Amino acid sequence: MKITIKEVQRVARLARLELSESEKEKFTHQLNDILEAMDKLNELDTENVEPTSHVLAIKNIFKDDEPSESFSLENMLANAPEKERGLVSVPKIIE
Amino acid sequence: MASDYETIIGLEVHAQLLTKSKIFCACSTRFGAPPNTQTCPICVGMPGVLPVLNREVVEMVLKTSLATHCRIAPFCRFARKNYFYPDLPKNYQISQYELPLAEGGYINIESDGAVKRIGLIRIHMEEDAGKLFHGENFGDPAKSYVDFNRTGVPLMEIVSAPDIRSPKEARDYLLKLKTILEYLEVCSGNMEEGSFRCDANISVRRAGQSGLGVKTEVKNMNSFKNVQRALEYEALRQMRILDEGGQIVQETRLWDAKEEITLPMRSKEEAHDYRYFPEPDLVPIMVDEEWMERVRRSLPELPDDRKTRFEVQYGLPPYDAAVLTSYRALADFFEDTTKLFPKPKIVSNWIMGEVLREAKRSDEGIDTIKTSPSMLAELLKAIDEGLVSGKLAKEVFNEMSTTGASPMAIIKEKGLVQISDEAEIEKLIEETLRQNEEQVKQYRAGKTKLFGFFVGEVMKASTGKANPQLVGAILKRKLEG
Numbered sequence: 350m351k352i353t354i355k356e357v358q359r360v361a362r363l364a365r366l367e368l369s370e371s372e373k374e375k376f377t378h379q380l381n382d383i384l385e386a387m388d389k390l391n392e393l394d395t396e397n398v399e400p401t402s403h404v405l406a407i408k409n410i411f412k413d414d415e416p417s418e419s420f421s422l423e424n425m426l427a428n429a430p431e432k433e434r435g436l437v438s439v440p441k442i443i444e
Numbered sequence: 445m446a447s448d449y450e451t452i453i454g455l456e457v458h459a460q461l462l463t464k465s466k467i468f469c470a471c472s473t474r475f476g477a478p479p480n481t482q483t484c485p486i487c488v489g490m491p492g493v494l495p496v497l498n499r500e501v502v503e504m505v506l507k508t509s510l511a512t513h514c515r516i517a518p519f520c521r522f523a524r525k526n527y528f529y530p531d532l533p534k535n536y537q538i539s540q541y542e543l544p545l546a547e548g549g550y551i552n553i554e555s556d557g558a559v560k561r562i563g564l565i566r567i568h569m570e571e572d573a574g575k576l577f578h579g580e581n582f583g584d585p586a587k588s589y590v591d592f593n594r595t596g597v598p599l600m601e602i603v604s605a606p607d608i609r610s611p612k613e614a615r616d617y618l619l620k621l622k623t624i625l626e627y628l629e630v631c632s633g634n635m636e637e638g639s640f641r642c643d644a645n646i647s648v649r650r651a652g653q654s655g656l657g658v659k660t661e662v663k664n665m666n667s668f669k670n671v672q673r674a675l676e677y678e679a680l681r682q683m684r685i686l687d688e689g690g691q692i693v694q695e696t697r698l699w700d701a702k703e704e705i706t707l708p709m710r711s712k713e714e715a716h717d718y719r720y721f722p723e724p725d726l727v728p729i730m731v732d733e734e735w736m737e738r739v740r741r742s743l744p745e746l747p748d749d750r751k752t753r754f755e756v757q758y759g760l761p762p763y764d765a766a767v768l769t770s771y772r773a774l775a776d777f778f779e780d781t782t783k784l785f786p787k788p789k790i791v792s793n794w795i796m797g798e799v800l801r802e803a804k805r806s807d808e809g810i811d812t813i814k815t816s817p818s819m820l821a822e823l824l825k826a827i828d829e830g831l832v833s834g835k836l837a838k839e840v841f842n843e844m845s846t847t848g849a850s851p852m853a854i855i856k857e858k859g860l861v862q863i864s865d866e867a868e869i870e871k872l873i874e875e876t877l878r879q880n881e882e883q884v885k886q887y888r889a890g891k892t893k894l895f896g897f898f899v900g901e902v903m904k905a906s907t908g909k910a911n912p913q914l915v916g917a918i919l920k921r922k923l924e925g
Binding site: 410 | 585589
């Protein structure tokens with residue numbers, strides 16, 4: 350096993366996901382299968398292959414520094430469960 | 445106690461870049477708009493959107509990196525920093541991690557009269573988060589409120605090496621960095637408004653000890669003065685703990701400017717695990733020699749070079765040169781004035797005195813003051829030609845800095861033209877001597893220190909307008925002749 354149920358729990362907590370016991374089991378198996386598939390790929394000889402960080406072989410795609418119209422306030426706040434005076438209202442954050 | 449320890453400081457600066465639009469979308473970065481009116485699906489991270497990098501962000505960070513002697517990475521990319529916080533709508537911040545745009549530069553500061561080099565570990569690009577308002581100050585105390593206008597405003601993170609050895613050096617480093625960014629026109633450098641923010645890592649160790657002590661991170665210092673004070677407090681706090689045989693806890697502490705102490709930040713114990721990974725929505729950036737060279741050629745004269753030139757070209761003392769070049773606009777003001785009135789030290793005195801005083805009164809500083817270089821030069825010329833006395837010239841300055849009127853117009857309108865007519869001055873002197881016969885007798889009997897009294901009386905009689913040199917010369921002749 351490459352990954353244990355404890356690690357799945359930790360990743361779930363970091364991602365704010367609430368998993369049932371059976372889901373934890375299921376994902377542990379699935380993630381192990383994925384990692385094993387990676388091992389299969391690792392068998393390939395990549396000695397002379399350039400590493401890539403992106404699926405497309407393109408670089409330096411930019412936009413110009415030109416401001417334009419933003420979303421309307423109404424649209425912006427349409428998905429906010431709670432709002433007040435143009436602001437999104439959330440449970441209090443203590444720091 | 446403090447002398448037995450060495451303080452080690454490294455600073456992390458977040459500088460908002462002065463682009464017109466955000467880093468990955470076209471929303472405006474203008475400060476002060478109503479909440480959430482400068483947002484769009486890209487900067488609030490709605491599903492299916494695609495960020496595209498603002499070219500100007502790369503240009504500005506390249507400028508900064510070259511001006512601070514960094515190595516530019518030929519290949520760099522963005523990474524996702526994952527965490528949950530209400531001011532971060534995507535639940536990740538697009539930043540740079542293992543491949544930043546620039547590494548390994550330095551900034552020179554002055555320390556105990558010598559030049560000291562503070563290393564830079566890296567400079568990278570990232571996006572700013574939104575702004576949170578807390579309930580106590582706004583509406584319901586059980587709530588926090590989010591404004592996403594700042595979300596996606598471009599930031600440049602500049603990380604110094606742990607080369608700083610005192611809180612004073614930390615402040616000097618920040619001021620120098622701010623000046624450089626201001627010269628490059630990439631950041632306003634305003635700490636109070638949050639466009640230039642600083643976090644510090646600080647530890648202490650006993651003199652002679654090798655290896656670093658346990659450090660703390662200090663945040664929430666929102667002025668240059670506060671950085672110095674917070675670090676002074678924190679260094680002393682750590683020394684006391686060690687003196688009492690205790691141990692420093694590695695933690696993040698917040699500066700409380702009102703109480704003038706640092707306090708541990710209340711946060712979850714869980715160690716941060718940002719699970720960085722390469723940002724799949726953005727393609728890599730490759731800066732070639734040609735691009736670098738073009739940016740290098742576009743760099744303005746930088747503060748250190750300009751200061752040296754001011755000393756050599758204008759014969760200014762190092763102190764004057766340092767003050768004048770600490771703001772680009774102030775240095776420009778000096779040079780523009782000197783072109784019209786080529787007596788650099790006199791111009792420098794007036795700028796460091798009257799002009800800076802005016803700039804401090806104005807909200808926006810030197811850029812928005814009413815006095816222009818040509819107005820100051822005109823006034824200095826008037827003094828030089830004896831049209832107005834140095835003392836009354838200050839009055840003229842105050843008037844022109846409030847109204848923006850030309851100095852000659854003020855001098856004429858207020859009747860401040862200096863009296864340089866000998867006959868007129870003689871008349872004033874004779875009148876004064878007649879009214880003070882007793883003192884004249886005493887003076888002639890040997891009480892020569894009364895001379896100043898007579899000068900004062902004549903000046904008073906002329907309402908300050910008589911040419912003091914002439915008054916002195918004629919008075920001497922009258923009293924002793």
